[in-house]
Amino acid sequence: MAKSIQDNNTLYNILSPLVQFGTRCHYQRFDVRGLENLPTNGAYIIAPCHQQALMEPLAVLNFAPKPPVFLARADIFQKPLFRAILTFLKILPVYRIRDGQSNLSKNNDIFDRSRDVLLDGFPLCLMAEGRHNDRHHLLPMGKGMFRIAGETQVKLGDHPLYIVPTGIDFDEYERPYSNLVVNIGKPIPVQPFMDDFKNNEPVALNEMRVALATELSPLMHDIRNEEYYEEIFTLCNVLNRMMRKREGLKNSAWNRFLMRQKISLNLDKRSAEKDEKFDTLISQTRSYQQRCKRLHLRERAVPDHWSLPTLLLALLPLVLLVAGVCCLPAVRWIFLFWLVCYPIPFIPTHLITRKLIADSQFRSSVNFGIRFVLSIIYCIVIGIVMSCTGGMWMSRLIDLGVWWGLIAVAVVHLGAILAGPTVNALKAIGRNLRYWWLRIVRFREMKELEETYKKLTELF
Secondary structure, eight states, X not given: OOOOTTSOOHHHHHHHHHHHHHHHHHSSEEEEEOGGGSOSSSEEEEEEOOSSSSHHHHHXXXXXSSOOEEEEEGGGGXXXXXXXXXXXXXXXXXXXXXXXXXXXXXXXXXXXXXXXXXXXXXXXXXXXXXXXXXXXSOOOOOSHHHHHHHHHHHHHTTSOEEEEEEEEEESOXXXXXXXXXXXXXXXXXXXXXXXXXXXXXXXXXXXXHHHHHHHHGGGSOOOOOSTTHHHHHHHHHHSHHHHHHHTTOOSOHHHHHHHHHHHHHHHHHHHHTTOHHHHHHHHHHHHHHHHHXXXXXXXXXXXXXXXXXXXXXXXXXXXXXXXXXXXXXXXXXXXXXXXXXXXXXGSOHHHHHHHHOSSHHHHHHHHHHHHHHHHHHHHHHHHHHHHHHHHHHOGGGGGGTHHHXXXXXXXXXXXXXXXXXXXXXXHHHHHXXXXXXXXXHTHHHHHHHHHHHHXXXXXX
């Protein structure tokens, strides 16, 4: 008898913790809220919003108590190698009309296998919108998830089945070492929809779809205004620091997410009510965007820039490190050893994916894959090399033998943990140095930019 996709797999169990570790290291902050909402008294379907190709499933993998089984679009299963890899990763294909009318019947088998996953007590994960989206905006949902839910509930009888709405928010889509927030909502029981499901399935499916959309939208950053999306998204970031200070909130990934939600809801409401200041605010936002573009500055540069004393204080450890590397042999060897053990954080792989991958929503996933595979290979190689050549680094350590290689592997893992804060700190120093340099060489333009920002804060 063929193994089911949810069955125990030793190699999967070995690799899964490594992938989870790699995912957490891919972000500077990985904040999960609402774990207490995961049902303990029944089967459940995890239904996240979908703005990246692979990164939401990886996020789910990090908090699901049992290995989840995922459903993904069928076209990525076409090549035998990819199909084997995806099946190993516990991913099943779902066929859409664009895959050909003749292929839609294959979904019957997929839905049967999905029901078996739930009946065996494993979580099933389907992206709520069915396709990824390059905006912080909830798309209309398909019916496949709800058909699986209804048919599974029929087989479960009185045993409950739930749909768990899950908001996932990325600070930045493409760059590594940004922040990820997972917001798990209250589970939606499927049983209340079953009378309608048995009597009028289309009505029940639509009811479940509306219920999920209603619960999921408040869990994510959902900018409903499509006409002014870019301007509202800019304001969510530009006004974030000011609003957090006003409400006494600390600078954390979670609080920045909450404030982006609050700002966008406020602006959506003002747009709907045709607030007389709203049009002026949008006009000033566009002016601010254009000025930032001309100066090649991030839109958050003005509100988030450091004061000169803060910048100088941040530069002090960097100056001391450079001086230590130049003047002190012990510091130089430690620094070089650390750099040789884990140079991957400083490789701009996101620039490679930007040129090679046309679909921007796949870039972060491909970038993660490249960095993860490189890290595994590098970890093995550096462990072997250091075990054999420890004496070349420091003669006193030659007797450590293989332990010298294990130390190198440990440094790789420690380096992966510290990479996000380190790289982001160096980037922040670079951005602030450039900001203050522009304040000197392009004083008038920077003054106009700062005045435009001040107008935004007054209009909001």
